[in-house]
Amino acid sequence: MTEEHYLSGRILLAMPGMFDPRFERSVNVMCVHDENGALGIGVGQAREDVRFHDVLRELGIDPGKAPDREVCHGGPVEPGRGFILHSVDWGGSDTIAVQPLCALSASLDVLRAIAEGRGPRQWVMALGYAGWGAGQLEGEMRHHGWYAAEPHPEVLFGTPVDERWDATWQAEGIDPALLSSETGNA
Template identity: 85%
Template sequence: MFDPRFERSVNVMCVHDEHGALGIGIGAVREGVRFHEVLEELGIDPGVAPDCAVLNGGPVEPGRGFILHSTDWGGADTIQVQPLCALSASMDILRAIAEGRGPKDWLMALGYAGWGAGQLEGEMRHHGWYAAEGHPEILFDTPVDARWMATWRAEGIDPALLSTETGRA
């Protein structure tokens, strides 16, 4: 990927249809932002929620929050990202996490990566992205800075052997 914002990027593709695509970045921390800080800005008592790092979900709408979470919790606006996880962006899930009644596994990201109709397909034809299988253990149990390598390894690929140049057949 030639855009430095996506260098060593790991994204969960949440929506991909004829209208475009939406992905949430899970491979980089949003510097200086913690979960409790976000809750407090929204007027939510952090309660029992852990004070974890917030991820850099992408360059689009960087002030908008998203929760990627296990499928054991769902609200009216929850999108199932089968079979990997679910995506919610409501105040309800933030309150549920703070009160200890949220999903078992979750992470928060600010912003998202978005593509218009056909844009992602074009970038993939030019070798801008690799579509890997999603693994819940990488999403929820692997440290943020290790997700890029863990994703390649789960695919059986050593990224040291990848070329920065491509050809056409």
């Protein structure tokens, strides 16, 4: 697979009929995808047990000016590890570019900056991530698992969590109700 075929910076959508029920209607921001594997942050399902202020308080950070937003279920891997997907107007020493969609930070610095009102203009928090080994994601895509959407920052930052799956399909110009829930063989 050539570099231009890697999916970093795109939004990965679970296809209707996804073979793994844990990822039904899943929306993942693809942060890393190369010959070694892939890492995505789920942004399409909110955690019911925790909100942003809960995370800040648990870490000993005064919520200050931070809005008390939903926290996304980022994925099944390391569900206690936090990630902030954010606009590129803020950056810390650990921030990585997820071009052209956003940036990713996972340090206390970004949490403190948000709480103090000097953080990124737009942000989404998630706990956990989805990971794929070398070639695994490509195999899942061939077996009707995933659709790689273009980057849509307006969906990531401007759409309620539970509406992001439908909104991303709409931004792609696709009605998911018209998609088949299985693939065939010719």
